[in-house]
Amino acid sequence: xxxxxxxxxGLAHQFDDLDxxxxxxxxxxxxxxxxxxxxxxxxxxxxxxxxxxxxxxxxAASHHLDIRLGGFNTVVLIFSSLTMxxxxxxxxxxKNKTVFNYxxxxxxxxNLFLVVKAFxxxxxxxxxxxxxxxxxxxxxxxxxxQMFFCLYFAMTGMHALHMVVGGGxxxxxxxxxxxxxxxxxxxxxxxxxxxxxxxxxxxxxxxFPLLYLLGLHQ
Amino acid sequence: MNAALAPPPSAPPPAETPTHxxxxxxxxxxxxxxxxxxxxxxLYLASITLFFFIGGFYAVMLRLELVTPAGDLMxxxxxxxxxxxxxxxxxxxxxxxxxxxxxxxxxxxxxxGARDLAFPRLNLLSWYIYMAGGMLTLYAMVAGGVDTxxxxxxxxxxxxxxxxxMVMAVGIFINGFSSILTGLNFxxxxxxxxxxxxxxxxxxxxxWAHYATSVIQVLGTPVIxxxxxxxxxxxxxxxxxxxxxxGGDPILFQHLFWFYSHPAVYIMILPSMGVVSELVTCFSxxxxxxxxxxxxxxxxxxxxxxxxxxxxxxxxxxxxxAGMIFSFLSFLVGIPSAIKVFNWTATMxxxxxxxxxxxxxVFGFIGLFTIGGLTGLIVANLGLDVHLHxxxxxxxxxxxxxxxxxxxxxxxxxxxxxxxxxxxxxxEGWARFSALVLFVGFNLTFFPQFxxxxxxxxxxxxAYPEEFQVFNVMSSAGASILGLGYLIPMIYLTWSWRYxxxxxxNPWGAKxxxxxxxxxxxxxxxxxxxVVTEEAYAxxxxxxxxxxx
Numbered sequence: 001x002x003x004x005x006x007x008x009x010g011l012a013h014q015f016d017d018l019d020x021x022x023x024x025x026x027x028x029x030x031x032x033x034x035x036x037x038x039x040x041x042x043x044x045x046x047x048x049x050x051x052x053x054x055x056x057x058x059x060a061a062s063h064h065l066d067i068r069l070g071g072f073n074t075v076v077l078i079f080s081s082l083t084m085x086x087x088x089x090x091x092x093x094x095k096n097k098t099v100f101n102y103x104x105x106x107x108x109x110x111n112l113f114l115v116v117k118a119f120x121x122x123x124x125x126x127x128x129x130x131x132x133x134x135x136x137x138x139x140x141x142x143x144x145x146q147m148f149f150c151l152y153f154a155m156t157g158m159h160a161l162h163m164v165v166g167g168g169x170x171x172x173x174x175x176x177x178x179x180x181x182x183x184x185x186x187x188x189x190x191x192x193x194x195x196x197x198x199x200x201x202x203x204x205x206x207x208f209p210l211l212y213l214l215g216l217h218q
Numbered sequence: 219m220n221a222a223l224a225p226p227p228s229a230p231p232p233a234e235t236p237t238h239x240x241x242x243x244x245x246x247x248x249x250x251x252x253x254x255x256x257x258x259x260x261l262y263l264a265s266i267t268l269f270f271f272i273g274g275f276y277a278v279m280l281r282l283e284l285v286t287p288a289g290d291l292m293x294x295x296x297x298x299x300x301x302x303x304x305x306x307x308x309x310x311x312x313x314x315x316x317x318x319x320x321x322x323x324x325x326x327x328x329x330x331g332a333r334d335l336a337f338p339r340l341n342l343l344s345w346y347i348y349m350a351g352g353m354l355t356l357y358a359m360v361a362g363g364v365d366t367x368x369x370x371x372x373x374x375x376x377x378x379x380x381x382x383x384m385v386m387a388v389g390i391f392i393n394g395f396s397s398i399l400t401g402l403n404f405x406x407x408x409x410x411x412x413x414x415x416x417x418x419x420x421x422x423x424x425x426w427a428h429y430a431t432s433v434i435q436v437l438g439t440p441v442i443x444x445x446x447x448x449x450x451x452x453x454x455x456x457x458x459x460x461x462x463x464x465g466g467d468p469i470l471f472q473h474l475f476w477f478y479s480h481p482a483v484y485i486m487i488l489p490s491m492g493v494v495s496e497l498v499t500c501f502s503x504x505x506x507x508x509x510x511x512x513x514x515x516x517x518x519x520x521x522x523x524x525x526x527x528x529x530x531x532x533x534x535x536x537x538x539x540a541g542m543i544f545s546f547l548s549f550l551v552g553i554p555s556a557i558k559v560f561n562w563t564a565t566m567x568x569x570x571x572x573x574x575x576x577x578x579x580v581f582g583f584i585g586l587f588t589i590g591g592l593t594g595l596i597v598a599n600l601g602l603d604v605h606l607h608x609x610x611x612x613x614x615x616x617x618x619x620x621x622x623x624x625x626x627x628x629x630x631x632x633x634x635x636x637x638x639x640x641x642x643x644x645x646e647g648w649a650r651f652s653a654l655v656l657f658v659g660f661n662l663t664f665f666p667q668f669x670x671x672x673x674x675x676x677x678x679x680x681a682y683p684e685e686f687q688v689f690n691v692m693s694s695a696g697a698s699i700l701g702l703g704y705l706i707p708m709i710y711l712t713w714s715w716r717y718x719x720x721x722x723x724n725p726w727g728a729k730x731x732x733x734x735x736x737x738x739x740x741x742x743x744x745x746x747x748x749v750v751t752e753e754a755y756a757x758x759x760x761x762x763x764x765x766x767x
Binding site for chain 1: 398444
């Protein structure tokens, strides 16, 4: 450990300087996101295969989804991406208080999304659209309708789980911002948090049209 | 191969003993909360050795059962559980982490002149994740076992098996994240932490091999994770992803499973190839032949590896056209593999070869890997595979790669870097002897399986027709020799940790930054960040300068 390294706040011992640390942690997050893409990729592959096998059943099943709630949630998430990006900007300028505020708004928007999602899930439960032994969609004799809801719950559920993890991380970083941890040379954690949050948003940007919009005009 | 975690307990070190990573501090907590990549490597060394011997125990049970044609030692069900646990332990908890998590963890920062990996906490976390997954899988084992095979094919695993499938599957799911995090850590470290002057094409080939491996770990492993999750949703909640009754397709499971599990084979063999590249140049005292080709062939194997998964499914209902394409792509993997083998032999050509134990493992690796690779071409052949699929020919083929290749490389690497890891020399005579025992035992175990498989003996049965007995007795006899070959190094390496001769910093006269550090290295590896001014393996140059003096 060289002497100057020991003095820079926020610098881990294995790095020479903060620039190297920021480069390394950012690359690490991108690799993590690549891993996430492959993880969700398995679900998207399953979706693509079953959609091409059963186009009519999937189109019919998507009518059970509430496009207004889905659309509202899409807007909420896009707006939360904006507040997240503003939070990153504030961190780069070392304005810890602003960081805190933007992260708080992002956190609230994420929770709003999850609450709306919970209402949607509840509707599905009432309509008997939860796959498995209890599945009882009226008039749907085609088993592929159930496959649509298997995918719907797996994909949106996995996405929601990532939102919950993101919410937990936001709380952690809000505490850090309260402690005035960030300054013009040390803002990496917020930037990386931003990458994660945008990724989770982008997953939804793909899920919304695939699940809610495709086949709606039929 | 050493279970002894603690440094030699020679209480207060004598005054002249320099401080290094092993005696920097003592005690249980200093190991459980260590962020030192070298200590984490040793944690992995101890735990993968444990899992290796558990997996090995099941192999012994299988070979005992197969001595006689009748299924007399174990019931069919227990036999199924035994080969499942053998496969799961060896694949997920020994082979995949073996070289990367032990040697890679220990050596990559040393080789590139860094103080540690980029993310030391993540590194420690990955060991805890690994242990959590391993313990859960062990629990599935003692709670009654799992009988699905390590492949967990649907619909058996989702619908019909009454064993502890979910516990084991969750164990494998958790363990996968350890693999992902290790790979991520290596990629970032190799990109961002290299010493000044250490350009990409000056990197040791060991590092290149680990880079390629890490790419597979990061991009492949999440796919098995989501696959296991879908199996869990189907088994637990009746979601019908792979259930034909609900419009699902069991073949989709196989596609997703092999999309990871075929590249996983390259996670096992690529690091081993990296080890061989290091060893062959050192003990030939010659610059490696075709550096860039060996480096790029690692990357090529990683890339091709993602495009060949369908060759596991030639007879399981995949379309014939898909089968033809997968067959062709599988042949392509032979090209980078052959490039490596030819380049290693060309490196030895006119080199001054010395026959130390690590080099004996290199010879073993090259021979056995070549047999495993060439039989791979046979089973990649669409027509022949219809005959050979699910026979002992396949079992023999992949054991030549996984044991003959990956484990030989692992043991060669452990011996080569043992002086660096422990600061002690291992007993050369015993080590050579056990390398020979391993080679003989391995071939006697698995070569007869090629023959009996070609004659039609299927995998995964505890009983077989009498005409196959002679091959199976040979195989079981070989397995006992092989087992002995693993026990001997276990004993003398443990012994040498305490009683071996003290090792100089560079006992082999090898090139590479790791040999410029003391044996064992200090906690932060380098007093000052080294500056690299020459290419890797500059052995020939050294000779020339010696001659010119």
